[in-house]
Amino acid sequence: MRAVRIHQYGGTDTLQLEQIDTPKINADDILIKVKAAAINPVDWKIREGYLQEFIPYLLPVTLGWDVAGIVTAVGAQVTEFKVGDEVFSRPDISRDGSYADYISVKADEAVLKSAKLDFAQAAALPLAGITAWQCLVDVGQLSAGQRVLIHAGAGGVGHLAIQIAKAQGATVIATASTANQDLLTQLGADQAVDYTKAPLNEQIEPVDLILDTMGGKVQEQSWALLKKGGMLVSVADQPSEEVAKAHGVKAAFVFIEPSSRILRELNTLVEANQLTPLIEHRFPLEQIAEAHLQSQTGRTRGKIVIEVS
Incomplete structure (x- = not known):
């Protein structure tokens, strides 16, 4: 089968399309024929070697940890799937990934794909969708009537987070550049904020929860936007507990793991027409x-998908 692997860390020239064994x-695994x-x-951060101390791979490794496809084989202990099932998954990042014709994943990391999603949409949903759900719902405990600020609302995590937050009944404020203001509104944001126009504290009233996908200066500016007792949840930089305490708020850092439970929640929102991957x-x-280079620009609206077969 075809697979894109790296044999060493570095730039895009390390990405090698090769023929390897299925x-x-x-x-407890299923074998998935990868459609998308x-x-x-995280893909190019691993490729560059930024995470090698955190995730010590034995190279070569196949990259890619979002997948949608068709089950072609099931392990002896698997009862919930059969050959021919259409599934999607965010599999274990320590195993070979989805830039390949086939991928082996644990059965409990996959769920049946909603018929309302094509394979490309299903592949776009797992990692970013699990991230958004875990930050907003599991960790942030977002509830109806609360105000939530979502940074980079046009991005991969952000565009899904807006829709998930609206489904929870929250009032959603989202930031983006001038070019993406209309998109924020189309996604359901109650207030679209152009971060290039004025300081955020001049545009945003205090909120209960902040989803920080940017880190750095954006995170620093975010503390003053929280109500007392509010929470900042970051997937970019570990927030300071001392700074949080000084502002009378809480903070958390999230690095997600596979979750079929959350994938089923996302499927439910898709079925209810409350969630659509872009x-x-x-x-x-x-x-x-070329796909990696596009991701590294940090300027993609929604997701980048690899159509494998």
Whole structure:
């Protein structure tokens, strides 16, 4: 089968499209024929070597940890799936990924794909959707009537977070550049904020919860936007507990794990027409380097999908 692997850390020239053996499955695995995968920043951060101390791979490794496809084999212990099922997953990041014709994943990391999603949309949903849900619902405990600020609302996590927050009954404020203001409104944001026009504290009234996907200066500016007792949840930089305490608020950092529970929640929102993944760019597997470069610009609206087969 075809697979995009890296044999060393570095730039896009390390991405090698190769012919390798189809992965074997364990008793609790399913084998998925990959129809579509998606690009996430963690992919090129791993490729560059930024996470090698955190995730010590034995190279070579196949990248990509969003997948949608068709089950072609099931392990001896698997009872919830059968050959021919259409599934999607955010699989274990320590195993070989989805830039390939086939991927082996644990059965409990996958769920049946909603019929309302095509394979590209389904591949766009898992990692970013789990991230948004875990930050807003599991950690942030977002509830109806609360005010939530979502930074980078046009991005991969942000555009899903807006829709999830609206489904929870929250009032949603989202930031983006001038070019993406209309998109924020289309996604359901109650207030679209252009961060290039004026300081955020001049545009935003205090909120109960902030989803920080940016870190750095954006995180620093966010503390003053929280109500007393509010919470900042970041997926970018570990927030300071001391700074949070000084502002009378809470803070949390989230690095997600696979979650079929959350994938089923996302499916429910899709079925209710409350959640639709946005795909701006589609690339064939042969153009994986171009896909990584697009992701590294940080200016993609929604998601980047790899159409494998």
